[in-house]
Amino acid sequence: MAVSGRARALYQRIADQLRAEITDGTLGPGARLPTEAEIAEKFETTRTTAVQGLKVLVNEGLIVSDRPRGYFVRSRKPMIYRPQGEFRKRPLSPEMDTFLTQMTEEGRDASQKIEVAVETPSRDVRDHLKLGADELVVVRRRVRYIDGVPYNSNDSHFPLALVQNSEIMRPDDIARGANVVLAELGHEQVRAIDEIQIRMPTPTEADRLELGPGTPVAVHVCTGYTQDGRPVRSVVNVLPGDRHLITYERSKPQVPTLTIRPANEDELLTVVDLWNHAASWLRDRGIDQWQYPPREERIKQNIAAGECWLVEDEExxxxxxxxxxxxxGDFWSPKEAAEPALYVHRMAVRRDVGGKELGSAMLDWASKQAAEQGKQWLRLDAWKDNDGLHEYYSSRGFSHVRTVEAEGRRSGALFQREAGATRGAGPDLVVTELDA
Structure with missing residues (x-):
């Protein structure tokens, strides 16, 4: 025989019924609840008991009091929060960061306030970043607003020694993402640990996010690690429970496959960005290769001829x-020029995907293209004094033909390998065509 529980007080039963009507949609967002007097009459009780029941729902964050107008169901339009989006690739020159882009696509008015400080970390941040007692952090404090309402806070902490004098130190939005900047600094994050705690907000959090009574928060702490296991970033996200839907996506790991397609006429800037990104990386390492503006007219011609290709990760x-x-003609002799060959130019890879043999995969793809077109050779010319690049091509099956001194040209180290020869390293590249 079932044992009935303790009878609930009348004010609790009032709250139960109103809560059920809110949950099933009878009382929708913004709907006005019955007055205190109407509730008291319906339940044959006092107005004080009715107020007690209403206060339960106020404390749960389901309704708001707007005296003297009455009580109203809180309007909720949650933001979809996707922690797994942390490492998804972004364009090098996006118009807006991920949050602003997402909200704009949803037709919502989004903004954010960013502050940057150098400070002594809290004990939790120090533990997450494995810092010594005297080490400082750079913290980027951000409050994100949707339709004028503060929706969440996002505080990113970095060891000062890693990011000093970088973009991360400036209180400006980093549209391409701080993760890309870290990778450019040589500290690419390859994995992260997520910790999520549900609790009531601290007074500081409630004030910062303008939270009403009874609004719980989810605190998402994400710590990012490099390949060698060093923690380089600890982010504390505070997400009000009435404004967010946390969505995790899980899938079985797949063999990495990227797409490659011809660039279109509107993507000149994309190709230039990739060139400049690679040139900046070379400059930071004391290599003078590509330290001149990209030849945009030549790139336009290559795009128009279908000769310039882009590799994409999730578009x-x-x-x-x-x-x-x-x-x-400055490098290859007339006899060599008469031989059937394809020539590689302007191969550039983003630094945040470096170390994954993507360059090798592109060379294999080009080699297959050469074979399919009936060519004998895949050829390229390299910067004459970039010994590291020469070793790179040699290790990928290319033979050094000779080095040519041509007036006004810094390139001239000539390499070739047989068309169709592949090394089999790196991700698979699947060819896709431009949309008609």
Missing amino acids: VPIATITIDAQAD
Whole structure:
């Protein structure tokens, strides 16, 4: 025989009924609740008991009091919060960061306030970043607003020693993301640990996010690690429970596959960005290769001819390569130029995807293209004094033909390998065509 529980007080039963009507949609967002007097009459009780029941729902964050107008169901339009989006690739020059882009696509008015400080970390942040007692952090404090309402806070902490004098130190939005900046600094995050705690907000959090009574928060702490296990970023997100839907997506790991397609006429800037990104990385390492503006007219011609290609990860360009059948007369002899060959130009890979043999995969793809077109060779010319690049091509099956001294040209180290020869390293590249 079932044992009935303790009888609930009348004010609790009032709250139960109103809560059920809110949950099933009878009372929708913004709907006005019955007055205190109407509730008291319906339940044959006092107005004080009715107020007690209403206060339960106020404390749960389901309704708001707007005296003297009455009580109203709180309007909720939750933000979809996707922690797994942390490492998704972004364009090098996006118009807006991920949050602003997402909200704009949903037709909502979004903004954010950013402050940057150098400070002594809290004990939790110090533990997450494994810092010494005297080490400082740079913290980027951000409050995100949707339709004028503060929706969440996002405080990112970085060891000062890693990011000093970088963009991370400036109180400006980093549209391409701080993760890309970290990768450019040599501290790419390859994994993260997520911790989520549900609790009531602290007074500081409630004030910062303008929270009403009874609004719980989810605190999401994400700590990012490099390949060697070093923690380089600890982010504390405070998400009010009435404004967020946390969505996790899980899938079985797949063999990495990227797409490669011809660049279109509107993507000149994308190719230029990839060039400049690679040139900046070379400059930071004391290499003078590509330290001049990209030849945009030539790139336009390559795009128009279908010779300039983009590699994409989830539709975000991460690398570029150009292949054509034109031998450079400054480098290749007339006899060599008469031989059937494809020539590689402007191969550039984003630094945040470096170390994954994407360059090798693009060279293998170009080699297959050469074979399919009936060519004998895949050829390229490299910067004469970039010994590291020479070793790179040699290790990928290319033979050094000779080094040519041509007036006004810094390139001239000539390499070739047989068309169709592949090394089999790196991700698979699947060719996709431009939309008609």
